[in-house]
Amino acid sequence: MIPVSLAQLARITGGRLDGDPGVMVSGEVVIDSRRVSPGGLFAAVAGERSDGHDFAAAAVAAGAAAVLASRPVPVPSVLVTDVPAALGALARFVVDSLPGVRIAGITGSSGKTSTKDLAAQLVERLGPTIAPAGSFNNEFGHPLTVLRADTATRYLVLELSARGLGHIAYLCRIAPPRYGVVLNVGHAHAGEFGGLDQVARAKGELVEALPAAGGLAGSGGGVAILNADDPRVLAMASRTGARIVTFSAAPGAAAQVRAADTRLDELGRPRFTLLTPQGQAPVALRLHGAHNVPNALAAAALAHELGLGLADIADGLSAAVARSRWRMEVGRRPDGVTVINDAYNANPESVRAALDALRHVTGNGRAFAVLGYMAELGDISRASHEEAGEYAAQVLGPALAGLIAVGAEAAPLLAGARRVRSWHGEAVEVADGAAALEVLANQLKPGDVVLVKASRAAHLEGVAEALLEEAAR
Numbered sequence: 450m451i452p453v454s455l456a457q458l459a460r461i462t463g464g465r466l467d468g469d470p471g472v473m474v475s476g477e478v479v480i481d482s483r484r485v486s487p488g489g490l491f492a493a494v495a496g497e498r499s500d501g502h503d504f505a506a507a508a509v510a511a512g513a514a515a516v517l518a519s520r521p522v523p524v525p526s527v528l529v530t531d532v533p534a535a536l537g538a539l540a541r542f543v544v545d546s547l548p549g550v551r552i553a554g555i556t557g558s559s560g561k562t563s564t565k566d567l568a569a570q571l572v573e574r575l576g577p578t579i580a581p582a583g584s585f586n587n588e589f590g591h592p593l594t595v596l597r598a599d600t601a602t603r604y605l606v607l608e609l610s611a612r613g614l615g616h617i618a619y620l621c622r623i624a625p626p627r628y629g630v631v632l633n634v635g636h637a638h639a640g641e642f643g644g645l646d647q648v649a650r651a652k653g654e655l656v657e658a659l660p661a662a663g664g665l666a667g668s669g670g671g672v673a674i675l676n677a678d679d680p681r682v683l684a685m686a687s688r689t690g691a692r693i694v695t696f697s698a699a700p701g702a703a704a705q706v707r708a709a710d711t712r713l714d715e716l717g718r719p720r721f722t723l724l725t726p727q728g729q730a731p732v733a734l735r736l737h738g739a740h741n742v743p744n745a746l747a748a749a750a751l752a753h754e755l756g757l758g759l760a761d762i763a764d765g766l767s768a769a770v771a772r773s774r775w776r777m778e779v780g781r782r783p784d785g786v787t788v789i790n791d792a793y794n795a796n797p798e799s800v801r802a803a804l805d806a807l808r809h810v811t812g813n814g815r816a817f818a819v820l821g822y823m824a825e826l827g828d829i830s831r832a833s834h835e836e837a838g839e840y841a842a843q844v845l846g847p848a849l850a851g852l853i854a855v856g857a858e859a860a861p862l863l864a865g866a867r868r869v870r871s872w873h874g875e876a877v878e879v880a881d882g883a884a885a886l887e888v889l890a891n892q893l894k895p896g897d898v899v900l901v902k903a904s905r906a907a908h909l910e911g912v913a914e915a916l917l918e919e920a921a922r
């Protein structure tokens with residue numbers, strides 16, 4: 450972070466200073482007291498399990514210059530009414546202090562982190578870039594990421610999430626983006642939004658926040674990078690004065706950034722010809738699944754707008770690795786069983802994308818799908834699980850040897866799969882991951898492919914990891 454005194458910190462956040470006004474905060478701002486660094490700031494927030502205020506003294510003992518708190522603590526502090534809002538105000542101060550930094554925001558229902566990680570690996574070729582670790586995309590993670598910027602920073606590549614209207618607008622006020630990427634409008638958190646039109650309204654707040662198109666290149670005008678394959682995303686063009694750039698993974702589509710001749714290797718890694726206004730170049734992604742093609746195109750479009758040349762874009766995409774865990778991690782055991790760990794999260798679209806990848810990787814072998822529940826779908830939860838199960842049985846057909854639903858909320862998957870009369874695989878409901886492992890234990894043989902996927906709360910990543918370890922033993 451750029452250094453600020455405690456007096457400045459109190460002024461910026463509208464807080465009350467309890468400590469030496471001249472003390473400087475120069476280290477990282479953190480909300481996890483175990484991650485405090487010397488001269489940093491510890492922001493105390495009350496979580497579900499613990500209250501950061503209880504760790505205020507420990508944070509200062511570990512070197513923090515002060516604590517940002519919402520109730521009195523026995524160490525140097527700035528007392529505010531709302532700690533996340535104070536973090537937002539501080540982040541906005543940092544952004545305003547660094548006018549040369551170019552800010553890009555990425556949103557969508559699925560693929561934000563994957564795209565952000567790809568884009569960051571491209572933009573880093575242009576200069577010092579700050580991007581969030583993992584999925585730091587909400588009212589805490591977003592300002593904490595922005596606060597890592599300093600005078601050396603040239604680019605911010607940010608991930609913006611929403612669970613309701615106004616959330617993305619708020620994040621855009623903290624770090625006003627000039628470049629906005631919208632990936633898709635899907636059913637993630639559909640229960641909280643109440644329908645796809647509401648999701649589109651919320652995601653479109655990103656393009657509404659962009660500045661109007663500039664007259665001349667480099668004049669600071671905004672750029673909205675939209676997925677032409679998603680009608681709700683493309684329609685956002687009418688909600689912004691920014692210049693529109695489109696990308697599309699559909700063959701022959703009309704968009705500025707496209708993929709042609711897309712094919713997947715035996716582990717589901719896409720290869721394609723990248724088509725941009727600069728020309729074309731071959732790309733071989735190291736990420737798995739066809740759904741990473743649009744993500745790569747979005748990253749390419751952003752990098753192109755920031756000035757990265759075509760060769761660097763194609764090379765950068767082909768070199769980019771998965772920086773965040775449990776999204777389509779594909780591992781092969783010594784005994785020839787392949788495990789796809791996609792357990793980071795799940796919603797109807799990402800389950801379909803994962804099943805498509807499973808279908809591809811399975812080839813002529815047998816597939817097993819260990820699926821936990823998709824959270825936060827509200828009224829459409831049951832029907833969505835049934836549809837996902839039906840899709841699994843349809844798309845994999847006889848190759849799907851087993852469908853294992855983990856937890857009662859995931860059970861409708863099985864009913865859905867049984868709707869496909871031609872499917873005769875094993876449909877099993879189990880209580881937890883350990884039971885899923887037992888079901889698989891004596892069945893797996895060389896050539897089989899196992900997909901493990903669920904929402905975060907189900908914590909099924911351990912199932913995939915145990916499957917990989919089992920063979921190593």
Ligand SMILES: Nc1ncnc2c1ncn2[C@@H]1O[C@H](COP(=O)(O)OP(=O)(O)OP(=O)(O)O)[C@@H](O)[C@H]1O
Nearest residue numbers: 558559560561562563584740776791794798799802
């Ligand atoms: N374009 C896409 N379409 C469908 N599914 C996708 C797409 N991109 C990624 N996924 C899948 O969605 C899941 C989450 O990916 P990722 O973490 O990139 O998304 P996210 O939008 O950041 O999610 P979150 O809302 O949890 O932050 C993974 O299982 C991934 O394989």
Ligand SMILES: [Mg+2]
Nearest residue numbers: 561562583584
């Ligand atoms: Mg994410």
